[in-house]
Amino acid sequence: MTRFTVNGTEHTADPVGPESLLTTLRDRLGLYGSKNACEQGECGSCSVILDGELVCSCLVMTADTDGSTIVTVEGLADGDTLHRVQQVMVDGSGVQCGFCTPGIVVAAAHLFDSRPDPSEEDIREALAGNICRCTGYGAIVRALEALSGDGQ
C-alpha cells in the first residue's frame, strides 16, 4: 500500500509491482488528465509536480512515493476558476489537438508559480521537455507570454 496526497486529497493506492505513478493516477485513481504517450520521459505529456518538483510521472515508481505530495493538471483550477495558465491557453488559443496540453499546462504553471516574469526564452526552455505533435509551439508560447511582463 502506498499513501500519498494528490491534489490535496489523501489517497491509498495498491500499485501493481513497480508500476509508474502515471499508471496509478490513470488506472487506479481515475485521473486521466496526465497523458500516457512515450513512457520514457521524452514527451512530457504526463508531467506532474511531485514534492514541489516538475517531473514525468511515467518515470516515478508509485511504490517510491509513499508520503509524497502530488499535483496533477486536475489540481490546478480552483473549482470552476481556471488556473491563470489554463485561462491564457484558452484565451490565446494555445491548443490544437489537445493531447500535450495537460503536460504543457502543468509545466507552465510550475514555471509561472516559481518565477514571476519569464522571458520568451525562459518559457521555451521550461517547455523543452513537452512535445506538441501538432508543432503548435508558437501559439502556445504566445498564449503564455500574456502572463509575463507587459502582458500582465
Add this chain to the structure above:
Amino acid sequence: MIATWQRASRSRPSNLTAVKTRQPTSLDDALTALAEDPEATLLAGGTDLMVSVNYHALRPSSVIGIRRVPELQEWDGQFIGAGVTYSRMERGPIAALAQAARTVGSPQIRNAGTLGGNLGTASPAGDALPVLAALDAEIVLRSATGERVIPWDEFIVGPKQNTRRPDEIILGTRLPYQIPPGQGFAKIGTRSAMVIAVVSCCVFRDEDGRTTIALGSVGPTPVRPRRAEAMISAERAPSQSALAELQRLVSEEVSPITDHRSTAAYRRHASGVIARRLVERILGR
C-alpha cells in the same frame, strides 16, 4: 530516456504481486537494507530504471528508494553526493559540470536524474561522465562493511558496465585536485534539449597550461586523448598549428562506432573540432 526501444506490449503483467519497497532516510538504514537484500534494485531519480520497467525489460521485485538519504544529497567542496540532481548541478559552482547538466534531457528529467544514476548506468553517452573523467574523479562506494574509493576508470569499465558490488551504494564522487578555472563542456546532438550525445567533450586547463580532455559517446567509456593532452599542455600560448595538431590528435585517439545516431567518421571528425573549440574558448580566442 532510451529513445530507440520499440514500444512493448501494453498487456497487463500477469504477476500482480506488490514490489517490496523500502524508503530509508539515512545512509545506515539504506546500507542495512541492502546488506539484508543485495538483490534489491536501487532507485534514485528513475529516469533510466523506469524506462526499463515501462518497456518490460526489467521487473524488480524488491526496490530500495534512496532519494531521501541525506548523505547522498551532500555537496561539500570536492565531494558531490550521488543523489545530486542535474538541476542542482546546473546551479552549482563547477561551470563545466553546470554546462553538462544543462544539456541533459528537459527540466523534468533534470529534476529527477542524478549524478549517481549517470554513474550507475555508465552509458557511453552519460553527460556528466566526461566532466568526471577530465577531473580524474574518484568514485566513492559504501557498503555495510566499509568504503571503497576508486578512480573513475576503474569504476566505469565498459558500455553500461561498472564495478559496483551488489552490496554497495554509490555514495558520490570525489574530485581530487583544485578545479582549474579554465573549463568548458560541449555536446553535439540534433536538438539542444532532450538529446543523447553524438559527441560530448569536457576540457580543463590550468594557469600553467596543464590540460585534460575527456570525450563521451566516442568509445565504450569516456575517452582521455592522452597524446593530445600532453601536446597541448606543453604549449603555454598555443599557435594555430598547435591547435590544428590538437584537433588531429583528438580525432585520432577516439574510437567511435557507427550507430543510429551518427557515423564513426562524423564522430571522429567532430571530436577533434569540439575539443579544439573548447581549448580556444578557454584561451579567449
